[in-house]
Amino acid sequence: MKKEKVIEIGVLLGIIILAVIVVVVAGNQRKNKTKTETENKTETETQMESDSESESETETALADKESLDADELVEENFRQAGITEYEKIDLEDYESQAGIDLSEYVSYRFYYDSDGLKIEGYFxxxxxxLDGQKTSCLIYNHGGNQDYGALENIETCFYAYQLHTICIASNYRGCGSSEGEDQFGGADVDDVVRILDLCEQFSYIDKDAINMMGISRGGMMTYEVLSKDERVHKAVVISGLSDCFMSYEERSDMQTIFDSLVGGSPEEMPEEYEKRSATYWADEINIPLLIIHATGDEKVSVAxxxxxxxxxxxxxxxYEYITFDGNSHGEIRPEDGEKIKAFLEGQEQEEDSEKNNVK
Incomplete structure (x- = not known):
């Protein structure tokens, strides 16, 4: 009996010890779980606080940018794009000459780098x-050669006013106060491509809504850009040069200029003339075009x-093709201005077909 009693006591002690072990282990597990939950909660709260601070900083930055006035915003974007030389232009003289109110417009002359050359631009x-929101813009390519037809802020102001858009343009190399030599559709096309690069860096420009317009020689420049760069959304060409072989034959007064700027005659340098003639590679142009030309244009034939x-x-x-009677070159009639604005804004009339030749 005594032996059996000892065994019972031993079994009882074993059960008690086992129960104590279970309680201790369970307690430790609860303690570890609580610690882990606390740590996780702390990490989550910390991350949430960090995200909240980040959102707050972003909102503050946006608010600061939106609070900048137009001049400050333009100049800040110039600096961020690496443009360090710029000056604001007083529009009073042009305003009085043109008889329009430009009090709510800004205009700048600036200089940017293109292939190591300092190129003059206008904005x-x-x-x-310029209210902090992204919007479309128009890159304008002027006509002429060398200093003939050199750009001034008047052109960018005119189109900014008439089309209610941001307008940016440049004096190609060898023109105005730009460095280098005019190549009439050669490497100077890079000067326009660089404007595209700048537009993509400006905070207020929608990079998917960058349009382009060229007049006369500027039409040739526009076509060349379109053949090599797909960032342009839509393009307008007025009295555009599209076949240098034809221009050489049609304009005896331009032959010396062609020889000098292109480097020779069509017979001597056919590849260079073809490179500048969109009629030979129209299949490389992949965006909507609006082409306007006077039937009696004596500088660039409607042919x-x-x-x-x-x-x-x-x-x-x-494409859309509009011709009108007259011998003007580079003229934008009032009705053409309305058409250009509607075309760039995507407001073409439903009855217009995608490929429409309007006489």
Missing amino acids: SAPKDL QADKLTEALEQAGKT
């Missing part, structure tokens, strides 16, 4: 488009525009 914009639109038609490209 004009309505102040209400060039006819030839180009035929090539565009054959290549299945999207």
Whole structure:
């Protein structure tokens, strides 16, 4: 009996010890779980606080940018894009000459780098488009050669006002106060491409809504950019040079200029003339075009525009072609201005077809 009692006591002690062990282990598990939950909660709270601070900083930065006035915003963007030389232009004289109110517009002359050359550029914009929101813009390519037709802020102001858009342009190398030599559609096309680069860096420009317009020689520059760069959304060409072979034959007064700037005659340098003639590579233009040309244009014949639109038609490209009676060159009639604005803003009339030749 005594032996059995000892065994019972031993069993009882074993059970008690086992129970104590279970309680201790369970307690430790609860303690570890609580510690882990506390640590996780602390990490989560810390991350949430960090995210909240980050959002607050972003909102503050945006608020600061939106609070900048138009001049400050433009100049800040110039600096961020690496443009260190710029000056604001007083619009009073042009305002009185043109008889329009430009009090709510800003205009700048600036200089930027292109292939190691200092190129002169112009910028004009309505102040209400510089409110911190992204908007479309227009890159304008002027006509002429060397200093003939050199750009001034008047052009960018005019288009900014008429089309209510941000307008940016440059004096290609060898023109105005830009460094280098005019190559009439050669490496100087890079000067326009660099404007595209700058537009993508400006905080107020929608990089998917960068449009382009060229007049006369500027039409040639526009076509060349379109053939090598797909960042342009839509393009307008007025009295555009599209076949240098034809221009050489049509304009005896331009032959010396062609020889000098291109480097020779069409017979001597056919590849260079073809490179500058969109009629030979219309299939490489992949965006909607609006082409406007006077039927009696004596500087760039309407035959060039006819030839180009035929090539565009054959290549299945999207374009609109408007011709009108007269011998003007580079003229934008009031109705053309309205058409250009609607075209760039995507407000074409439903009855207009994608490929439309309007006489």
